[in-house]
Amino acid sequence: MSVNRDQRVDLEVVANLIPPQSRVLDVGSGDGSLLELLQDTKQVDGRGLELSQRGVNECVARGLSVIQGDADKDLEFYPDKGFDFVVLSQTLQATRNPKLVLDELLRIGNRAIVSFPNFGHWRVRLSLLLNGRMPVTKDLPYSWYDTPNIHFCTIRDFVNLCDELGATVEKATALDANGQKIGLSMPWWFWNFFGQQAVFLLRR
Amino acid sequence: MAALRAGKTNNEADQPSSPVLRFGPDKPLKLDAGTLLSPFQIAYQTYGTLNDARSNAILVCHALTGDQHVANTNPVTGKPGWWEVLVGPGKIIDTNRFFVICSNVIGGCLGSTGPASTNPATGKPYGLDLPIITIRDMVRAQQMLIDHFGIEKLFCVLGGSMGGMQVLQWASSYPERVFSALPIATGARHSSQNIAFHEVGRQAVMADPDWHGGKYFDYDKRPEKGLAVARMAAHITYLSEAALHRKFGRNLQDREALTFGFDADFQIESYLRHQGMTFVDRFDANSYLYMTRSMDYFDLAADHGGRLADAFAGTKTRFCLVSFTSDWLFPTEESRSIVHALNAAGASVSFVEIETDRGHDAFLLDEPELFAAINGFIGSAARARGLAS
Numbered sequence: 001m002s003v004n005r006d007q008r009v010d011l012e013v014v015a016n017l018i019p020p021q022s023r024v025l026d027v028g029s030g031d032g033s034l035l036e037l038l039q040d041t042k043q044v045d046g047r048g049l050e051l052s053q054r055g056v057n058e059c060v061a062r063g064l065s066v067i068q069g070d071a072d073k074d075l076e077f078y079p080d081k082g083f084d085f086v087v088l089s090q091t092l093q094a095t096r097n098p099k100l101v102l103d104e105l106l107r108i109g110n111r112a113i114v115s116f117p118n119f120g121h122w123r124v125r126l127s128l129l130l131n132g133r134m135p136v137t138k139d140l141p142y143s144w145y146d147t148p149n150i151h152f153c154t155i156r157d158f159v160n161l162c163d164e165l166g167a168t169v170e171k172a173t174a175l176d177a178n179g180q181k182i183g184l185s186m187p188w189w190f191w192n193f194f195g196q197q198a199v200f201l202l203r204r
Numbered sequence: 205m206a207a208l209r210a211g212k213t214n215n216e217a218d219q220p221s222s223p224v225l226r227f228g229p230d231k232p233l234k235l236d237a238g239t240l241l242s243p244f245q246i247a248y249q250t251y252g253t254l255n256d257a258r259s260n261a262i263l264v265c266h267a268l269t270g271d272q273h274v275a276n277t278n279p280v281t282g283k284p285g286w287w288e289v290l291v292g293p294g295k296i297i298d299t300n301r302f303f304v305i306c307s308n309v310i311g312g313c314l315g316s317t318g319p320a321s322t323n324p325a326t327g328k329p330y331g332l333d334l335p336i337i338t339i340r341d342m343v344r345a346q347q348m349l350i351d352h353f354g355i356e357k358l359f360c361v362l363g364g365s366m367g368g369m370q371v372l373q374w375a376s377s378y379p380e381r382v383f384s385a386l387p388i389a390t391g392a393r394h395s396s397q398n399i400a401f402h403e404v405g406r407q408a409v410m411a412d413p414d415w416h417g418g419k420y421f422d423y424d425k426r427p428e429k430g431l432a433v434a435r436m437a438a439h440i441t442y443l444s445e446a447a448l449h450r451k452f453g454r455n456l457q458d459r460e461a462l463t464f465g466f467d468a469d470f471q472i473e474s475y476l477r478h479q480g481m482t483f484v485d486r487f488d489a490n491s492y493l494y495m496t497r498s499m500d501y502f503d504l505a506a507d508h509g510g511r512l513a514d515a516f517a518g519t520k521t522r523f524c525l526v527s528f529t530s531d532w533l534f535p536t537e538e539s540r541s542i543v544h545a546l547n548a549a550g551a552s553v554s555f556v557e558i559e560t561d562r563g564h565d566a567f568l569l570d571e572p573e574l575f576a577a578i579n580g581f582i583g584s585a586a587r588a589r590g591l592a593s
């Protein structure tokens with residue numbers, strides 16, 4: 001778990017992107033909230049990969065198909081296009097090699113769904129500008145020295161990475177501080193400034 | 205205590221105090237050794253009731269020195285069944301809900317054909333005349349038992365250690381007959397270190413003059429000393445350094461000071477001697493050789509061109525693997541390599557590593573986290589199988 005759990009407004013946005021009965025791999029499945037939501041509302045064939053053993057054991061005790069593993073190391077064991085959707089929810093920024101991980105997601109899934117906190121949000125920019133210190137907000141509650149989030153990016157950074165990897169953005173959603181979707185007609189710079197979280201649907 | 209001593213050895217082996225299924229010359233057991241075993245028999249126990257759809261059957265596979273008496277008083281030792289903490293009415297493997305089957309493995313000594321069983325060709329126990337038995341042979345025999353019950357697909361196959369090997373073999377050999385598989389504290393092959401431990405045990409048995417080249421029954425003897433030493437050495441591997449130290453430390457046994465001799469000064473020595481002594485009362489020495497060999501020979505990947513994922517290609521079975529942090533016989537990495545293979549095969553798999561200092565034997569103990577994992581896995585599999593709770 002790499003962001004404040006109460007703030008997982010992105011889960012429903014992610015769930016809405018997934019049609020019923022899909023085969024889904026949730027990378028960084030945490031306590032299994034998303035998998036459970038998807039199983040209950042979409043009857044998906046869901047699997048999870050989670051770093052923390054405690055999270056895994058809780059998931060399995062709740063009847064979810066989850067294994068302990070590391071997104072940086074263990075994705076290579078999954079076959080090409082083994083899933084309809086591979087979800088990386090609020091985990092990208094905690095991986096050691098986000099580019100490689102994203103590449104793997106696009107290999108394993110027909111579609112990849114990636115959600116992440118936007119480091120380009122105005123609150124983050126303002127905090128750094130005014131305080132001159134690494135921002136600590138209620139969504140990103142860690143100090144620089146103890147944060148699991150080692151690779152923050154902005155929405156624009158992410159779009160660039162997608163280009164580099166030859167991934168097509170099929171759909172993108174930005175959520176503002178209240179968890180509300182930002183209008184589709186808005187330009188990237190607006191999203192990058194006011195979007196607190198972003199959810200991307202990708203394919204290659 | 206002496207139920208299995210010399211004269212009575214053959215009783216449980218030939219006429220077990222549990223149901224037994226006998227296969228005549230028309231139904232031989234094909235062995236990996238290249239021969240047919242016939243006639244042969246399988247001793248088993250069942251608990252609960254098979255439902256009309258025959259969809260609620262759970263097969264429990266026992267470990268190296270286990271038996272079919274998973275949830276009833278053991279007829280030889282008088283002790284509770286070896287997995288009564290888990291299996292029984294209202295337990296996690298609820299016999300009010302599931303039809304639970306457990307059979308003594310081929311090569312065992314509690315009623316399924318093994319080295320202590322009477323060889324019909326000689327009228328004496330098989331001894332070493334029994335061909336080497338493999339895990340796959342055991343599973344092939346179990347499959348014939350399942351046929352006998354008219355069960356097309358088992359709801360779940362579960363077991364720990366050597367039982368876990370059987371679970372993996374079941375899922376690989378008969379994937380269409382296994383809805384869910386729960387291998388615990390096991391591996392897809394026996395490691396070099398594990399073969400080494402087993403070899404020490406076998407050599408201890410064979411070094412006992414009472415073994416007589418496996419024909420001790422001809423001399424009305426049993427290689428009790430050798431088998432006891434084998435058990436003592438093996439028992440250490442079932443525990444962990446931390447658990448041993450927690451339980452025994454350097455505590456002295458019924459004495460105030462060291463005796464400057466070779467008595468069991470330390471509690472751990474006394475404990476191991478006791479383990480060795482009680483074991484020989486319930487287990488046949490030749491059977492111990494066969495059981496250990498079956499595990500040594502197990503290598504599921506080797507049967508599939510060295511690629512473990514191919515052992516599970518296209519599987520629809522739901523898997524849940526469990527390992528224990530302090531298990532040095534089957535460390536977590538063994539389970540993890542199976543998980544990776546199952547991932548590569550696109551299988552549905554859960555994997556739980558449980559933090560405990562109780563070592564390999566943790567799977568037999570009251571481990572709440574183990575039970576929570578089994579409960580969650582069985583529960584969700586039962587919903588998927590359409591079994592009402």
